[in-house]
Every structure is written in structure tokens, then in C-alpha cells.
Amino acid sequence: MVRSDKTLPLDLIFNALASIDVAVAIYDRDDRVVAVSPYYETMFPEEDLKPGLTYREALARFGLHHDRVQALGYSDLEAYIDAEVQRHRTPYAQQVYQLKNGRWIEARKVPLPNGGIAGLWRDISTQREAELEMRRSKESTELASRAKADFLALMSHELRTPLNAVIGFAELLERSGSTMKPETLGEYANLIRTSGEQLLRMINDILDLTRLGGNEAALPMDLIRLESITATCLRITEPFARPRQVTLVDAVPTDLPPLRAEVASLRRMIIHLLSNAVKVSPAGANVTLTVERRANGALSVVIIDDGPGMSEEQIAAAVQPFSQNDEVRSRRLTGAGLGLPLVKTLIELHGGRLVLDSELGRGTRACLEFPPASVAV
Numbered sequence: 001m002v003r004s005d006k007t008l009p010l011d012l013i014f015n016a017l018a019s020i021d022v023a024v025a026i027y028d029r030d031d032r033v034v035a036v037s038p039y040y041e042t043m044f045p046e047e048d049l050k051p052g053l054t055y056r057e058a059l060a061r062f063g064l065h066h067d068r069v070q071a072l073g074y075s076d077l078e079a080y081i082d083a084e085v086q087r088h089r090t091p092y093a094q095q096v097y098q099l100k101n102g103r104w105i106e107a108r109k110v111p112l113p114n115g116g117i118a119g120l121w122r123d124i125s126t127q128r129e130a131e132l133e134m135r136r137s138k139e140s141t142e143l144a145s146r147a148k149a150d151f152l153a154l155m156s157h158e159l160r161t162p163l164n165a166v167i168g169f170a171e172l173l174e175r176s177g178s179t180m181k182p183e184t185l186g187e188y189a190n191l192i193r194t195s196g197e198q199l200l201r202m203i204n205d206i207l208d209l210t211r212l213g214g215n216e217a218a219l220p221m222d223l224i225r226l227e228s229i230t231a232t233c234l235r236i237t238e239p240f241a242r243p244r245q246v247t248l249v250d251a252v253p254t255d256l257p258p259l260r261a262e263v264a265s266l267r268r269m270i271i272h273l274l275s276n277a278v279k280v281s282p283a284g285a286n287v288t289l290t291v292e293r294r295a296n297g298a299l300s301v302v303i304i305d306d307g308p309g310m311s312e313e314q315i316a317a318a319v320q321p322f323s324q325n326d327e328v329r330s331r332r333l334t335g336a337g338l339g340l341p342l343v344k345t346l347i348e349l350h351g352g353r354l355v356l357d358s359e360l361g362r363g364t365r366a367c368l369e370f371p372p373a374s375v376a377v
Contacts, residue, residue: 014038022122029115031055031088043123059084066099088117096124104128162195169195219262219349223376226259226299227252230289233270240275245283248274251290258376259299265346272339273303273366280307280364297372304365310358319344319354343368350374 014024014037023040027033033053040049046065049058059081063069074080088109095107104127108120169188173180180188230252241248259266270289277287285306292300310318318340344354351371358364 022120024121025049025058025119026112027055027088027117027119031085031117033058034116040121043121055088056081056085066101088119162199165195166192166199219265219346221260221262221350223258223260224263224266226256226291226301227254229263229266230270230291230301233267233274234289236271237274237278241278241287244278244281246278246281247286248278249286249288251288253291253293256291256293256299259370260374260376261350261370265349269343269346269368270301270303272343273368276339277303277305277307277364277366281305282307294372297375297377299370299375301368301370302365304363306363309360309362309364310356311360315356315358318356 014035021039022037023043024035024037025033025040026035031054033049033051033055035051036049044062047058047061060077063077063080063084068074069077069080072080074083096104097107098104102125103123104125106122106124110118110120112118169192173185173188231250234248234250238248274287274289281287287306288302288304290302290304292302294300320341340354340356347354347368347370351374352369355367355369356364357367
């Protein structure tokens with residue numbers, strides 16, 4: 001091996017470091033810039049760091065440009081500079097921070113034999129983003145696993161409840177034979193039918209969410225008279241509202257333009273929102289159905305109830321499939337938490353969105369917002 005006592009030229013060292021994307025600035029014992037690598041100027045062009053500039057002056061430029069005072073919680077620029085100068089005089093192995101422009105920087109300070117300091121900076125934004133993506137992927141996998149467990153636990157309960165009713169009342173009919181009174185027989189048959197219909201609705205909702213969940217399905221759209229659809233939905237919901245002493249209010253205007261929509265899906269969305277509003281409303285309350293026209297030409301089907309309302313957390317949970325949490329159950333809602341997610345999916349397939357405006361204690365305003373493109377002019 002041949003040894004040489006010659007020192008490598010500084011520009012050669014800087015060029016070698018630039019090949020691995022490391023920016024370098026060298027300071028003397030008085031904290032003045034001695035040399036700056038070309039890559040430093042590429043990485044931090046706003047500082048205009050030149051030999052002879054003091055570290056305090058460099059910090060002032062860096063701190064102002066990247067808003068480091070607020071980002072690090074200092075009272076003012078001088079406090080930031082004083083703290084960073086002290087850190088500069090006590091070289092550290094590594095520091096990682098994010099700049100205002102979103103870049104992540106890894107910084108190191110290395111003491112030199114002559115009492116000076118060499119600073120090394122590396123942009124690790126790509127590496128940091130990869131780490132964050134891996135973390136997000138891991139969290140997503142964990143959430144999916146928890147969602148699967150929650151789904152199985154919930155569906156085992158929701159599907160077994162009506163199925164047990166069907167089996168139980170069928171066994172009673174089988175045991176009693178011809179001795180059962182006609183009115184009791186009719187009551188049991190009605191309970192079996194009701195439980196079976198509830199079970200069928202849940203299965204249909206699961207199948208529809210599975211089919212439509214990717215938002216890739218195409219719905220056959222037609223021009224329809226919205227007021228005729230809303231009138232039908234009110235008639236269908238009336239027998240459900242009457243025994244609960246809830247009044248359905250038809251406030252739909254009669255001069256609405258035709259709407260481009262898929263009839264069965266539109267009817268299903270409105271009936272679900274009406275039924276949900278009736279469920280949560282106390283006896284003597286009103287549930288109002290109306291349609292509002294927006295200035296941009298859009299239409300909104302609006303259902304307003306006098307129920308207990310929901311918090312922001314409850315709204316977020318309500319539009320997630322299979323999220324019948326304790327707060328929702330305390331409002332005595334039944335089902336597997338599939339209705340609102342299905343409504344959300346269907347309205348999005350129409351190019352619109354579901355908006356739930358609510359607060360605890362003041363009821364809920366549910367809007368099916370159709371875009372201007374869906375409204376015939």
C-alpha cells in the first residue's frame with residue numbers, strides 16, 4: 001500500500017460528498033464560515049452562505065426563511081439563534097427535523113482538530129416518506145384486521161337474533177300443533193315473517209355493499225320527477241311512523257327540474273334516511289322531507305328529524321360499515337350499521353355526497369347532495 005502525506009484538495013472532498021448528497025459547511029473556532037460545499041448551495045440556496053459569514057448571521061437567514069422560530073416554539077428570533085449557537089458549540093451526532101417546505105433534514109456537527117466545526121446536512125425526505133408509508137401500511141393492515149374481527153362479532157349477533165326468533169317461534173308452532181289459538185298462530189307467523197324480512201334486509205345490504213364498495217358499478221340513470229319519488233317514499237314510511245306517533249312532513253317544492261338518477265337507488269336512499277329519522281325521533285316529533293336548490297344548480301334532498309342528534313365522532317362512525325358502537329346502540333337503533341354506508345356509496349355513484357349535519361340534543365339534518373350535472377335545465 002502506498003501512503004501519501006498530501007492532503008486532498010477541499011473541492012475534491014466536497015465533490016465526493018456531493019455524490020452522496022451531503023451538504024457541508026466548515027466553521028473556524030470563531031464560528032465564521034471557512035468553506036461551503038457546492039451541494040450546500042444547491043440544498044439551501046436561500047441562505048447564500050459565503051466564507052466570512054458568522055454562524056449567527058447564517059442562522060438568522062435560515063430561521064427567517066424556514067420559520068424555525070414558530071416551528072420550534074421559541075419566543076423570538078434571538079432566542080432561537082442563542083439556543084442554536086449553543087447547540088452548534090456542542091457538536092452532536094444527529095438531529096432530524098422538518099422544514100416549512102416539507103423537506104426532512106438530517107444534520108450532524110463534527111468537531112475539527114483546529115477548534116472549528118464541520119456541519120453535514122442530508123435531505124432524507126424520500127427515506128422519511130418511505131418510512132411513513134410503511135407505518136401507514138402497517139396501521140392500515142392492523143385496522144383491517146380489527147375491522148374484520150369487529151365485523152364477525154357484530155354479524156354473529158345481528159344475524160343470529162332474527163334467525164333465533166324464526167327458529168324459536170317455528171318450534172313453538174311445531175310443538176303446539178292444532179291446539180294453538182288462531183290469534184296466537186297469526187301472531188307467531190307474523191313474528192316469523194318480520195324476523196325473516198329483517199334477516200333478508202341485512203343480507204341484501206351486505207351483498208350490495210360488497211358489490212358497490214369499489215364504486216366501480218355503473219347505475220342506469222334516467223330523468224325522473226323527484227317530487228313523485230319523494231311522495232312514494234313518504235307513503236311507504238307512513239305505516240312505520242304512525243305507531244311511533246311521528247309525523248312525516250312533506251315540504252318538497254312542486255316546481256323542481258327533472259333529476260338524472262337511478263330510481264330504485266334513489267328511493268332506497270330516501271326511505272332509509274326517513275326510516276332512520278323516525279327511529280330516533282320521540283313521540284310527537286316531526287320528520288321533514290324537503291328538496292333544496294343550490295345557487296350552482298345542484299339539488300339536495302334533505303331529511304330533518306327532532307331526535308337526540310349525534311356528535312362528530314358518532315357521525316364519523318355512522319358512515320363506516322359495521323360500526324354500531326355503544327353510542328349508536330344507546331339510541332335504540334337496530335341493524336348491523338349498514339344503512340348509512342350503503343346510502344353514502346349509492347349517492348357517490350350518482351356523483352354526489354351524503355352530508356350529516358348534527359349536534360347532540362338538536363336533531364339531525366341529512367342531505368343527499370346531487371351535483372349540477374345531474375339536474376336537467
